[in-house]
Amino acid sequence: MTTLKILLDENIPTTVLWWLITEGHDVLMVRDVGLSGRSDEALNAYLHRERRVLITLDLDFSDPIKLPVGNGRIVLHPDVTDGELIRRMLRHFFARGLPRPGELYVVQPDGIARYDNPALP
Template structure:
């Protein structure tokens, strides 16, 4: 899978997800750190990337606008430190598999993950 990590998360997420075989970039390495959520969403769509964020606004935008892309993984755990929650996030992404496409929203709370399939998800 291809990910873009939002600026509100540590760049350490890049290394963690890359070790799992994912293609990962951190937004700070490709865009302005004060870019709007809409700019990041548009770039993610253009580059076919899933947004990994701690910001609820991305999932809200995808859901309320009925977008078919991008998908969003939102980390809502008490900590967003990859050394603390990274293993659970990686496992949750793996469990979602191909369903994490088409505007899906994967919400990761402490000890649980919920997947809302997207409008363009594979049936």
Template sequence: MLKFLTDENIFPSTLEILRSYNFDVMDIKESGLIGISDREIMDLAKREGRIIISLDLHFANIFLFPPNECPGIIVIRIKPAVPAKVDRAMEDFLQRMDPKKIEKALVIISEDKFRIRR
């Protein structure tokens, strides 16, 4: 089963969607870790074996955050990033994704598609 680490910018409704699929989700806000750096998030994901989910485009920089050095990174790239649009895109992604293909990869989710980069 996939395990996720959600950044503090992920909406509570998006967390609910992830959990409705019975994924193991650790949220930065719920864990009392608000304000930790992106590097600390990456290190936590490595230790916990979790795929990072964030709206933060810094995580899409494969030179700063190589996805093959952690369980994986998912960046949600939707403008404007409002709960309804993010939730719809996440639901679509979860219904179509192949868990094996997102491990140790960078996934960019947009409103109508997602891209996987290794």
């Protein structure tokens, strides 16, 4: 598995943070970088600047037109808030060799949808 630079949104349980760290990823939480309560645009600008992949439950980030994807985003189905289920979903996602840079994924308990980034050639 490739090591990822990840930013976890405020809505992701801290149990997921610790699991991702033990898996070898470079993980920060939104609150750790002073972005709690800031706009989606400010968060997206940080992601671009720091080349991090966002993991969030916020469906606003599933619109690549409103918020350019940049380094990549993983949007989890918003009804999923259980840390163990999120870990299982991400484990399955990573086992498939995902994410790929610049792509947007919506991950649900029953599957993964990939959306092309219209900003890429």
